[in-house]
Amino acid sequence: MSTPCPSLVAMLNELIASPSISCTRADLDQSNLGVIEKLEGWLSSLGFRTEVMPIPGQPGKANLIATLGTGPGGLVLSGHTDTVPCNPELWNSDPFKLTEKDNRFYGLGTCDMKGFFPIAIEAARKFVDQPLQQPLIILATADEESSMCGARALAEAGKPKARYAIIGEPTSMQPIYMHKGMMMEAVRIQGRAGHSSDPSLGASALEAMRDVLNELVSFRQELQRDFRNSDFKIAEPTMNLGCIHGGDNPNRICARCELEYDLRPLPGMNLENLREDVTRRLTPIAEAHGVILTTEALFPGIPPFANQKDSDLVKMAEKLTGYQAQSVAFGTEAPFLQDLGMDTIVLGPGSIDQAHQPDEYLAFSQIEPTVALLEKMIATYCL
Numbered sequence: 001m002s003t004p005c006p007s008l009v010a011m012l013n014e015l016i017a018s019p020s021i022s023c024t025r026a027d028l029d030q031s032n033l034g035v036i037e038k039l040e041g042w043l044s045s046l047g048f049r050t051e052v053m054p055i056p057g058q059p060g061k062a063n064l065i066a067t068l069g070t071g072p073g074g075l076v077l078s079g080h081t082d083t084v085p086c087n088p089e090l091w092n093s094d095p096f097k098l099t100e101k102d103n104r105f106y107g108l109g110t111c112d113m114k115g116f117f118p119i120a121i122e123a124a125r126k127f128v129d130q131p132l133q134q135p136l137i138i139l140a141t142a143d144e145e146s147s148m149c150g151a152r153a154l155a156e157a158g159k160p161k162a163r164y165a166i167i168g169e170p171t172s173m174q175p176i177y178m179h180k181g182m183m184m185e186a187v188r189i190q191g192r193a194g195h196s197s198d199p200s201l202g203a204s205a206l207e208a209m210r211d212v213l214n215e216l217v218s219f220r221q222e223l224q225r226d227f228r229n230s231d232f233k234i235a236e237p238t239m240n241l242g243c244i245h246g247g248d249n250p251n252r253i254c255a256r257c258e259l260e261y262d263l264r265p266l267p268g269m270n271l272e273n274l275r276e277d278v279t280r281r282l283t284p285i286a287e288a289h290g291v292i293l294t295t296e297a298l299f300p301g302i303p304p305f306a307n308q309k310d311s312d313l314v315k316m317a318e319k320l321t322g323y324q325a326q327s328v329a330f331g332t333e334a335p336f337l338q339d340l341g342m343d344t345i346v347l348g349p350g351s352i353d354q355a356h357q358p359d360e361y362l363a364f365s366q367i368e369p370t371v372a373l374l375e376k377m378i379a380t381y382c383l
């Protein structure tokens, strides 16, 4: 019974003022413990049992599992505590100061997605004096925007356990039951430099890369032929050849060339199998050109996610929101929570259109309806 739990707006104010950027660039990456400690204080003052889970190998990063009530089943309300980096010079207000204007709350993380926590806590507040038949769990994760190490650590630890999970990413309060996965991969070729006048003096990494590009494009064509899901706006898996660097001078044989690409698999496609396929297809190219070729995952990747379209929670969310469940193009922590055995959807206030850009905001009009929706979900699955 430490910090008394403040009002919704006061909580939002404090969370926005507590920077928690996560970034693959170490110089921009920040701890999320400030956010975790605030949430822990507020939730324990409401009677939740709290567990701060440090992320192995990631100092300054932690998840929070806060549980009200006991029993089998139960409902998880999940959000990530981190934000992407921002460009304060492009904002019309201070991104780390909650600013009210035009019936909107402006600030970094207002919609993606610190704003979900005060809303979830506001909904939970109504139930703290009621005997819950099944637990309500508020889950706050680390580093969703960079490595998803928080969600991975939870999957590894096998917790939390519950029957249902709602991830409050900004979906304009429409239930999402499916998204593509995401991989970012590199191909690095090490050849041998030499004078350009005599090709036998070297082994061109660039010439080898030309064959790699062709092979990847053929692989893409095969994937797009074999996999298709018309519930997505872009029905095929995609592969984008994003950047390439190699060589230094026209009269030198190119000794090194590197390619980075992204691949967005559909549900039913396995990340590890895709990586093995790529490696197997590229190995003969390295042999033919006498170069060393390595493939590398730039991050562990986000698996695709698909719940049953007629799952209990999908149906309930459709009924309570009045929207049909949909697919989205962005990745979330949903596959990790689903792996823990939970009927999982993504459903939250604010629009993804406002995320990851200057003047991010949460419209006032999204707040009360989301509180009311979550109250109904808690009443359905915990009382």
Ligand SMILES: [Zn+2]
Binding pocket: 080, 112, 113, 144, 169, 170
């Ligand atoms: Zn997010």
